[in-house]
Amino acid sequence: MDEQGMSNLERRYRWLLRVLPKWYRQDREEEMVGIFLADRTDDLDLEHSWPGWGETGAILGLAVRTHLAAGAALTSVPARVMWRGEVVRVLGMIGLLLGVFYAGAAITNLSVAYGNPEWAQPISWWRLLELAPIVAFAALLNGRRTPAKIAAFAPVVLTVATLAQTGGHVVLWVLFQLPGIVTFLCLCLGFHREAPTPPARRLLWWGGGALLLGVLGGFATGTGLLAIALITVVVRVVAFVRGDFVLGRAVSLFALLQLAPLAFLLVGGEVLVIVLPLAVLLVLCAVAPVRKPSARPRVS
Structure with a gap:
């Protein structure tokens, strides 16, 4: 996605999502970013805010589960x-x-x-x-x-x-x-x-x-x-x-x-x-x- 029309908050979310494996991001990145930004419409929020601690922890936990997948709960795992x-x-x-x-x-x-x-x-x-x-x-x-x-x-x-x-x-x-x-x-x-x-x-x-x-x-x-x-x-x-x-x-x-x-x-x-x-x-x-x-x- 072109970064020119992207807010700072969206850019930060996308950088955070890079801890996830590429095969997972290809299918889920746009959906996840949309969910994160769904209720954040204030211009000041979009320019100066950062992902929350809870969201960061959840993404890091997901990164562990996807990089070391067991296969039972994930689809299309290489x-x-x-x-x-x-x-x-x-x-x-x-x-x-x-x-x-x-x-x-x-x-x-x-x-x-x-x-x-x-x-x-x-x-x-x-x-x-x-x-x-x-x-x-x-x-x-x-x-x-x-x-x-x-x-x-x-x-x-x-x-x-x-x-x-x-x-x-x-x-x-x-x-x-x-x-x-x-x-x-x-x-x-x-x-x-x-x-x-x-x-x-x-x-x-x-x-x-x-x-x-x-x-x-x-x-x-x-x-x-x-x-x-x-x-x-x-x-x-x-x-x-x-x-x-x-x-x-x-x-x-x-x-x-x-x-x-x-x-x-x-x-x-x-x-x-x-x-x-x-x-x-x-x-x-x-x-x-x-x-x-x-x-x-x-x-x-």
Whole structure:
């Protein structure tokens, strides 16, 4: 549309709508702009006003749902958009399983500390937040997305509070927590209100396995990153053999995220013989080709 006869308010609405994907704007932009401007006829309003906060929030929420479409509530969604949404949701679920793994390790640590008060450090009730990913996992499988996201964020609050008390190095923390931070964002963005609920029956096995491995790993301090890296490599190979594009792409991205925390283990040099081969394998997982899908993803 020619901008010469366009008011400033309409121009601002159109700029805001650019957060939506092009395929969606082609069908809906004129209709949406007409609705926004329907009751705004005052000349001063048209020249000096801006889109309201409520409208802006609604459009940003719509942008998330359209860029990461689940397909059920939208029509004419390009296949690449649906695949992108599925990959983001799987990556978010991988991050939640990572949290369950660390929650299992926390159960072991808390149990040891509680059972040996003579040598263990005093237990702070705040440390119970480390178990929140288990709650988040159960809530998400039950379709309760908002409580799941809040619970998944709880360990981050605990870590930030610990850093504030101890004066820890923020950059170091961010790099170590990079896989968890990115996958948490994927969890929040991917599981929007129109996204399907994850299949509980299949994922319960994954969740139980992550919890059990975390409990066992809690007895061997420092092996968590190594175990996660090794499991990532195994799952990536399984995804390639099965021709699972969504899982393969998500695990490739997750492998790339893990390189940051592994880099610090390499700098330490204490487990160089183990960490270096794992780092190489993670790089191969990240750059290895993924079989392209031959059909659109199935929507639950």
